[in-house]
Structures are given as C-alpha cells and as structure tokens.
Amino acid sequence: MDEILTAMKNLGKAAFRTREYAALLGKKTYARLVLHRSKEKGEITPVRNGWWAFPDAMPEAIACEMSKPCYISFHSALALHGLTTQSPRTVQIAVLRNAKKYKIFGMEAKEYKVKQFNSFYRKDNILLATAEKAFADCLLIPRACPDIILIEALDKVDINKIKTMITRIAEKRLTRLMKYAKQNRIG
Numbered sequence: 001m002d003e004i005l006t007a008m009k010n011l012g013k014a015a016f017r018t019r020e021y022a023a024l025l026g027k028k029t030y031a032r033l034v035l036h037r038s039k040e041k042g043e044i045t046p047v048r049n050g051w052w053a054f055p056d057a058m059p060e061a062i063a064c065e066m067s068k069p070c071y072i073s074f075h076s077a078l079a080l081h082g083l084t085t086q087s088p089r090t091v092q093i094a095v096l097r098n099a100k101k102y103k104i105f106g107m108e109a110k111e112y113k114v115k116q117f118n119s120f121y122r123k124d125n126i127l128l129a130t131a132e133k134a135f136a137d138c139l140l141i142p143r144a145c146p147d148i149i150l151i152e153a154l155d156k157v158d159i160n161k162i163k164t165m166i167t168r169i170a171e172k173r174l175t176r177l178m179k180y181a182k183q184n185r186i187g
Helices: 002-008 018-025 028-041 059-066 074-080 131-138 147-154 159-163 168-186
Strands: 015-017 043-049 051-053 070-071 088-094 100-106 105-112 120-123 126-129
Touching: 002 018, 015 018, 015 120, 018 028, 018 051, 043 100, 051 059, 059 070, 059 088, 059 100, 059 105, 059 126, 070 074, 074 088, 074 126, 074 131, 074 147, 126 131, 131 147, 131 159, 131 168, 147 168, 159 168
Parallel strands: 070 126, 088 105
Antiparallel strands: 015 051, 043 051, 070 088, 100 105, 120 126
C-alpha cells in the first residue's frame, strides 16, 4: 500500500474520493492509475463512482464519510448501542440537507433530514447518535424505525432525556409505545 493510502487508513478514514487522493498525490491523471492498481491488489475497493473504501471498513463508517456532515442514528444506532436484537437492513444516517439513498457493498444507506443536529459522538471513527438521540430521531421520523424495535429499547433509555428532544406529536407516540409495553409485560 502506498504512503498516502496508509496515512488515510491510519487517520481512520474508511472512504475517500478520487479527487482527495489526487490532491494529496499532486497528479490528477496519475491518481486514477494508482487507485486502479491498488484496487487490483485488493488494498481498496470501489464503492461508487469517484468513491473508494478500504475493504475492512464498516458500512456505517463508509456512509459517514460519504454523507458528511452526518451521524449514524435511528435503528442503525440503536443496534450499534446494543439496545435491540434486530439487525438493521440499511445504514440510517441523519443529515441536515435533502436526503438521498445509495448502496455500500450491496447494503442500502438511507439518509433522513433532521432539524436538530446534535447529541452525537465519535466512536470507532463513526459519528454515532447517543442512545436517547437515536430513539428520539426514531420517534420524530416514524418510517425510520418500526415500533417493535422502539418497544424493545424502551426500558434501556432515559425517557426524560428523550422528552426534551421530541415534539408534541412524537411524545404522543412515545406515550402509546410505553402504554403498549406496560400492557404486554403485565398480560
């Protein structure tokens, strides 16, 4: 692996653009050739047009690089926090701009536009929502996470913190989920 790729990997980058590599190398046309040769050696892999990733990188880390500025939230974050036994089918990302979808190694990455871009931290080179923020994001955007996932995570999060992050409509959904969870534990 060449010096630039080694440095990128050591810095914790999971993915990068051809133009980033070309700027560091200083030769635009030669950069494509070097990247192609590195791909042939198995040192990097193409993700989509103009994007490259290291083969051992997690899809969540690659999505964080490709969707900047963003953080992992919703069902994906709940799973990474160990609050649910259900594995997410997609990498779910919170962004401030208009949302889009794309694939990473055959796994769909789906962005959701959020209004409050806060309460996240860096973990293993991934910007990850706190457990409460991920839960709140799920309440605010209902299509992002099924109720059954939220019910499973309900007793593992701080409800009072969540209430400070959600709207009145989302609070009604939270109340309904809490009532449903209580009924099913008693019955």
